Amino acid sequence: MxxxxxxxxxxxxxxxxxxxxxxxxxxxxxxxxxxxxxxxVVLIYPTVxxxxxxxxxxxxxxxxxxxxxxxxxxxxxxxxxxGVHIGNSLVISATAVLISTFxxxxxxxVFSRRRFRWKSVIFGGVMxxxxxxxxxxxxxxxxxxxxLGLLNTYVxxxxxxxxxxxxxxxxxxxxxLESVPRSLDEMAIIDGCPPFQVIWRIVFPIMLPxxxxxxxxxxxxxxxxxxxxxxxxxxxxxxxxxxxxxxFFGEHTTEWGQVMAAAALTTLPPLLLFLPLQTKxxxxxxxxxxxx
Amino acid sequence: MRGNRAxxxxxxxPAFLFLMMFYVYPTLxxxxxxxxxxxxxxxxxxxxxxxxRNYVELVTSKEFRRVxxxxxxxxxxxxxxxxxxxxxxxxxxxxxxxxxxxxxxTLFHVILIVPWATPPIVAVVIWRWMLDPRAGVVNKxxxxxxxxxxxxxxxxxxxxxxxALITIITWNTLPLVTLTFLASLKAIPAEVLEAASVDGATKxxxxxxxxxxxxxxxxxxxxxxxxxWTFNNFVYVWLSTGAGxxxxxxxxxxEVYLKAFVDGRMGYSSAIGMVMAAIMTxxxxxxxxxxxxxxxxxxx
Numbered sequence: 001m002x003x004x005x006x007x008x009x010x011x012x013x014x015x016x017x018x019x020x021x022x023x024x025x026x027x028x029x030x031x032x033x034x035x036x037x038x039x040x041v042v043l044i045y046p047t048v049x050x051x052x053x054x055x056x057x058x059x060x061x062x063x064x065x066x067x068x069x070x071x072x073x074x075x076x077x078x079x080x081x082x083g084v085h086i087g088n089s090l091v092i093s094a095t096a097v098l099i100s101t102f103x104x105x106x107x108x109x110v111f112s113r114r115r116f117r118w119k120s121v122i123f124g125g126v127m128x129x130x131x132x133x134x135x136x137x138x139x140x141x142x143x144x145x146x147x148l149g150l151l152n153t154y155v156x157x158x159x160x161x162x163x164x165x166x167x168x169x170x171x172x173x174x175x176x177l178e179s180v181p182r183s184l185d186e187m188a189i190i191d192g193c194p195p196f197q198v199i200w201r202i203v204f205p206i207m208l209p210x211x212x213x214x215x216x217x218x219x220x221x222x223x224x225x226x227x228x229x230x231x232x233x234x235x236x237x238x239x240x241x242x243x244x245x246x247x248f249f250g251e252h253t254t255e256w257g258q259v260m261a262a263a264a265l266t267t268l269p270p271l272l273l274f275l276p277l278q279t280k281x282x283x284x285x286x287x288x289x290x291x292x
Numbered sequence: 293m294r295g296n297r298a299x300x301x302x303x304x305x306p307a308f309l310f311l312m313m314f315y316v317y318p319t320l321x322x323x324x325x326x327x328x329x330x331x332x333x334x335x336x337x338x339x340x341x342x343x344x345r346n347y348v349e350l351v352t353s354k355e356f357r358r359v360x361x362x363x364x365x366x367x368x369x370x371x372x373x374x375x376x377x378x379x380x381x382x383x384x385x386x387x388x389x390x391x392x393x394x395x396x397x398t399l400f401h402v403i404l405i406v407p408w409a410t411p412p413i414v415a416v417v418i419w420r421w422m423l424d425p426r427a428g429v430v431n432k433x434x435x436x437x438x439x440x441x442x443x444x445x446x447x448x449x450x451x452x453x454x455x456a457l458i459t460i461i462t463w464n465t466l467p468l469v470t471l472t473f474l475a476s477l478k479a480i481p482a483e484v485l486e487a488a489s490v491d492g493a494t495k496x497x498x499x500x501x502x503x504x505x506x507x508x509x510x511x512x513x514x515x516x517x518x519x520x521w522t523f524n525n526f527v528y529v530w531l532s533t534g535a536g537x538x539x540x541x542x543x544x545x546x547e548v549y550l551k552a553f554v555d556g557r558m559g560y561s562s563a564i565g566m567v568m569a570a571i572m573t574x575x576x577x578x579x580x581x582x583x584x585x586x587x588x589x590x591x592x
Binding site for chain 2: 026049107112130135138141162
């Protein structure tokens, strides 16, 4: 597998593009287009609605009325201290991803390029991490963190996010490295380049697209994570956005406007990050299937 | 190679430490707890050794049988099947000549990102609003069009709660499956499809005999990955229904949480967790054989 095969979006020059619509709508096509329209509406309506609703007033929220847009929901959201949660989410997710990506890159390099004893056992073990039920970690890690004083700290939750993102990151990165020819880094080793330099100067630049895709995916995973945050961050000022959003949802079910503003802010970063990423990640998951 | 062992060891050490601390140690700790009557309210005192009593209780418990049924049949078997089948159909739709001719394919790739990028917590919040009996848009549509005489409380009515939950999960997770199938579809050589059509195969025949077999490996990967992600998932069920109405939609992940943090029976909860881990390890070994060994032959 590889994280970077052909882009799924058509990039052929327009001159060679599909013939223009010459004969209007064919009868069978109408049905296909109708189905496509319904599917498209179902897929985007819920999220798009959140963004619209976040700019509506409480009174017009549930009406179809499209007038009266306001920033009031956002102003009140920030006035209630939501900024703290945005900061928490950013610091925790970004730091966790940096560490997890670094740890996964060096591990992936070793798995892909070196031979050593117990390799398939160790690699298989890391891969099994992908199948692990996170819920059963909650109690033991809670007790461990309580003893180490890591509850309600950035360090605790970051360590946790690093650990849970490693298996999938290693899987994607090893897959990417396998699709990159070995000749370059092997040549560098023969030329006497020190091993760490080989990773940093030769391999890392080649695998950069794969690293970016993997890191983005890991970021979104941490950004959306709810279970561990719920268990290990109990103090209000430590909570991340998903927790704060849900707490809001529970406490002020009447304040739909603010719930929607919080939901919109939680959705925006993944949405912006996923747009460039989607081709790479899904192609990466499919690539194993392509390699017959 | 000189120094190879030290080099390999050094580079694997950080990952090794994280995984030991987060997977191996907690699992062993969990195993130990599962053999005690450890209580949330007596954590400091520790639990008394009870042998396999928790496991015996679990096997004979009626509630656990329902939890097991909900998790395997509803959440995983039905949930994952719906996702894979709809994902295949949607991929074929996006890839169809019609959408190509109308130049809608790129637009559909963008549309598919929207639910995928929506965090699960947000997905649940939106759908809970949409399915709300009073204000929800789904009920307004149903009642307005005369399909339903009065609003349906989707998430608290036992007739509808599972289909509603599966709808929420499918909406959020369908795009990844579809995009993966689309990426795999792109890799079918055009000549193969041309050859099929020259040989007189109809569209349906070439889809069935050429396209679907080509997609099979991607189907296997996505089925296994979806199984892990769904079977282990806590968030969708917990936030959508809180395992209710009553305990009607209780699944293994929520049962582990309920037993530990609501009933305070950490020992018993650990035993359920061990059963979950055992089932997932069995699937994991299948995954290693079917996916990792094929994809990463040089490594594994």
